[in-house]
Amino acid sequence: TNVAQYLWLRLLAQGSKNICCVGDDDQSIYGWRGAEVGNILRFEKDFPGAKIIRLEQNYRSTSNILNAASAVIAKNENRMGKTLWSEADEGEKIAVRGLWDGQAEARFVAEEIERLHSKKESLNNIAVLVRAGFQTRAFEDRFNTLAIPHRVIGGARFYERMEIRDALAYFRVVMQPNDDLALERIINTPKRGLGAATIQTLQTHARAANTHLSEAIDMLVDTDELSPKAKNTLSLLTADFVRWRENIDTMHHCDLAKMILDESGYTEMWKNDKSPEAPGRLENLKELVSAMEEYESFAEFMEYVSLVMENQENQHTEMVTIMTLHGAKGLEFDYVFLAGWEEGLFPSQRSMDEQGAKGLEEERRLAYVGITRAKKKAYITHAANRMTYGKWMNCLPSRFVDELPADAIEVAAESGIYGSGAGRSQHWDSSGRREQQFNRDDIPNFSKNRVTQTEDGEELKSGTRIFHDKFGYGKIIHIDGNKLDIAFEKAGRKRVLKNFIKKA
Structure with a gap:
């Protein structure tokens, strides 16, 4: 209340x-x-x-799940307190997994879901729960790649969200000037003072001349059929699209995407928006740019998006559920994947900045809710690196990971993800004191050592040193079919097609 x-x-x-x-x-x-x-x-x-x-008997989860949830929530000072118990057996321990980045996290979750499904576990009994809406994108993309049926609950799928559709419309007009539907969508978004009458005039002229909307604009800006203000606005917009189009072959596609969103005023529109949804929409736009980093070019990314949009129909009787932790309250699943347990992401830095200790306690309650959604087994994943707006950010495991009881969890991480302190989790408590809760330098490596070959027959595997004409020298981190995740010495981590690299 x-x-x-x-x-x-x-x-x-x-x-x-x-x-x-x-x-x-x-x-x-x-x-x-x-x-x-x-x-x-x-x-x-x-x-x-x-x-x-106190209703302390739990009829849903195993003892390990309850013990883990209880240990985390016990850190909150402002609570009435209770001791959960269950007649169910101890059950499997919570699997805590440290991954290299968000892509590796999505791969692990997808592969584990495939393993569960191969053992006749229903996809309807599996859920992926995230702290923020933008996190669903990586899992949607991975599930699409592996043809894992899924649904996003509590909101639209990533590429169907309003701000993503707007951004994609801008990108389509840059690549295809004759895409009338895309141009109509963003011609007055953000507001440019183009009224309904002006847009109707453009559409009528295009139909009468049997031409495209962009060509109709070029024709009418040289006539008196539009007001001086409308002509000036359309001339500037047209010039912007021409300039962006000229940069397709010379700029990195992620940088160009940021330029389009910034110079069009679209990003600024959401920054100035005071609605509760605005911060989430900005996060989604940043995630869109991060997603583009996984592709070689604008064209390749847009082709992928088109394929995704064509296959959005949910015609399956079994589907994995993807949703936010807030939306999951009151629900239960046999297997729950709790993704993105990193400082700043979960607990949310924004929540702590705005509400201090009170905000942290609510974040911890959210962790408690997430863990207790699981009936049979819970997985908690965290990444050492996150791509944010085209830039790599180093991440520390969430303080909530440190608060999990050692006897209720089993931990593994990809080797070397935290440098010489592999598996070491650090955080700052509410007083600002830096704590080091546990050291797991002997964490086992569970990553797969996949092997592929270049067109010349040279063997490529994790750790192989390579050369790319554009990005220079680097080392292979992960192999996914014909796509390689490579840590470049100067360009950072990127995903490239194996046809574009050679063994160094």
């Missing part, structure tokens, strides 16, 4: 002891929309003599 609802409840209950409330303070995760956990915490004070009945 929010504060106003609680005050009304207290007012209505005055002079009467006939009031019964049910709730779980450890699952209060909607503070951002007004819910107040303090309503439960002060109930005994506001209603002296109230009898508190």
Whole structure:
């Protein structure tokens, strides 16, 4: 309940002891929309003599899952406290996996889902839960590649989201000036002062001249059929598209994408938007640019997106569920993958910046909710590197990983992902003191040593030193069919086709 609802409840209950409330303070995760956990915490004070009945038996999860969730939530100071127990057996330990980056994380999750499905586990009983909406993109892409049926609950699929469709429309017009549908979508987005009458005039002229909308614009800016303001606006927009188009072969496609979104005013539009959805839309735009880094060119990326959009129909009886942690409250799945457990991402840095210790406690409750969605087994994954707006960011495992009890988890990480301190997790507590909770330098390496060959028959495998005409020297990190993840000495980590490299 929010504060106003609680005050009304207290007012209505005055002079009467006939009031019964049910709730779980450890699952209060909607503070951002007004819910107040303090309503439960002060109930005994506001209603002296109230009898508190703790419903501690859990009928869903195994003991290992409950013990892990309990250990994490116990770090919160503002809670009533309870001891969960279950008649179910101990069950499998929670699998904690450290991966090199977001792509490796998506690969691990997809491969583990395929393994579970091969053992006759229903895809309907498997869920991937993320902290933020933009994180779904990597899993959607990977599942599409492997033809794993899936659904995104609580929102549109990544490439169907409004801001992504707008951005893609800009990219399509840059590549294909005669794409009328794309141009119509963004011609006045953001607002450029082009009214409905102006756009109608352009469409009517295009139909009458049996030509495309872009050509109709070129014709009409030299006539008196449009107002001076409209002609100036359209001339500037047309010039922008010409300039962006000229850069397709000379600029890196990620840099060009950022230029288009910035210079068109589209990014700024969402920065100035005060709606609750705006920060998420900006995160999605950054994730879109990061996704493009996985492809060799603008054209290759747009071709992939077109294929994805053509195969969005959910005609399967079994599908993996992808959703945010907030959307998962009240649901349960046999197998749950909790992705992106890294400092700044989860717990959310924005939440902690805005609400301090209160925000951290709500993030921890969100972790508790996520873990307890699992009935049979939970997986927790974290990446050492994340691509953000085309740039690599180093990441530390979430402090929540450190709070998991050692006897309820089994840990593994790709070798060397944290340098000489492989597997060492560090964090800062609420006082700013740096803590080192555990050291797992002997973490086993579970990555697969795949091998492929160049067109000349030279063997390529993880660790092989190579040369790329554009990016220079580098070392192969992972092999995925004909695509290689390579850590370049100067260009950073990139995914390239094996046809474009040679053994150094």
